[in-house]
Amino acid sequence: MSGNDSTVTGACNCGAFSLTIPQQTGMALCHCTSCRKSGGSVSSANFSINPKDMKCDGPEPSKYVAKGSSGNDVTRAFCGTCGSNLWTAVADPNLIFVKAGLFPPGSVPSPNTHLFAKNMEDWEIVHEGAERIETQ
Numbered sequence: 398m399s400g401n402d403s404t405v406t407g408a409c410n411c412g413a414f415s416l417t418i419p420q421q422t423g424m425a426l427c428h429c430t431s432c433r434k435s436g437g438s439v440s441s442a443n444f445s446i447n448p449k450d451m452k453c454d455g456p457e458p459s460k461y462v463a464k465g466s467s468g469n470d471v472t473r474a475f476c477g478t479c480g481s482n483l484w485t486a487v488a489d490p491n492l493i494f495v496k497a498g499l500f501p502p503g504s505v506p507s508p509n510t511h512l513f514a515k516n517m518e519d520w521e522i523v524h525e526g527a528e529r530i531e532t533q
């Protein structure tokens with residue numbers, strides 16, 4: 398992360414974890430059943446970033462490893478104290494999905510992708526200009 402880029406800092410509910418990432422220009426809403434269950438909402442809002450670009454202050458996060466639809470391990474990191482989802486790591490070591498809801502209101506751009514759109518509820522809206530991907 399270069400010192401000149403603008404960054405945004407978020408935190409979990411209890412403040413044990415503080416995350417700083419480059420300001421994002423897009424966001425993906427994931428409607429997969431794993432995201433639904435882990436977040437308790439019908440979709441999760443994610444920033445796709447290189448873990449090298451994330452600065453995380455806090456203890457070692459709690460982790461839950463599940464099989465993704467690809468058959469590969471998907472590791473969900475969350476705060477062991479307050480339960481806030483922090484990020485999801487996948488097989489690609491250069492990619493993590495950081496939870497957009499950790500960051501302050503006003504800092505989250507509109508979605509450019511809907512993942513697992515086949516799971517969307519009838520009333521959910523595909524945002525204008527966003528790509529709808531039925532599975533991953």
Ligand SMILES: [Zn+2]
Nearest residue numbers: 409411476479
């Ligand atoms: Zn916390």
Ligand SMILES: [Zn+2]
Nearest residue numbers: 427428429432
């Ligand atoms: Zn998902």
